Amino acid sequence: MAEKTLFQRIADGEIPADIVHEDELCIAFRDINPHAPTHILVVPRKPIPSLDDLEDADRDVVGHLFLCARDIAKSEGLSEGYRTVFNCGKHGQQTVNHLHLHLLGGRQMQWPPG
Numbered sequence: 001m002a003e004k005t006l007f008q009r010i011a012d013g014e015i016p017a018d019i020v021h022e023d024e025l026c027i028a029f030r031d032i033n034p035h036a037p038t039h040i041l042v043v044p045r046k047p048i049p050s051l052d053d054l055e056d057a058d059r060d061v062v063g064h065l066f067l068c069a070r071d072i073a074k075s076e077g078l079s080e081g082y083r084t085v086f087n088c089g090k091h092g093q094q095t096v097n098h099l100h101l102h103l104l105g106g107r108q109m110q111w112p113p114g
């Protein structure tokens with residue numbers, strides 16, 4: 001059996017995290033190294049490595065991540081807006097190979113990103 005990803009270990013309670021949401025499809029917890037006052041990772045329980053590895057059957061899971069991000073943004077009081085990001089691969093500077101949607105808010109974002 002493949003070794004569990006870091007985020008699977010968090011989802012399974014083997015590594016502690018500040019969890020803000022859990023359901024049958026995903027888990028959301030605060031980033032350990034936040035880049036904004038609110039920085040939350042929304043992670044599917046299914047260990048999809050990256051955006052590049054998505055299959056057509058994952059359509060509902062990915063839609064669910066965005067709907068959860070919307071609801072969490074509301075519960076975190078991000079009424080002025082927020083940003084959602086999937087980093088993918090080397091140029092996207094992805095560091096954890098388990099798909100995750102960053103939800104960032106609580107400050108003015110800049111564009112373009114670095």
Ligand code: AMP
Nearest residue numbers: 017030031032033087093094095096097
């Ligand atoms: P990425 O660089 O897009 O792959 O994002 C990975 C994110 O996971 C980074 O923002 C890290 O700070 C975050 N991270 C790594 N380990 C943990 C952990 N144990 N708990 C919470 N967040 C983590």
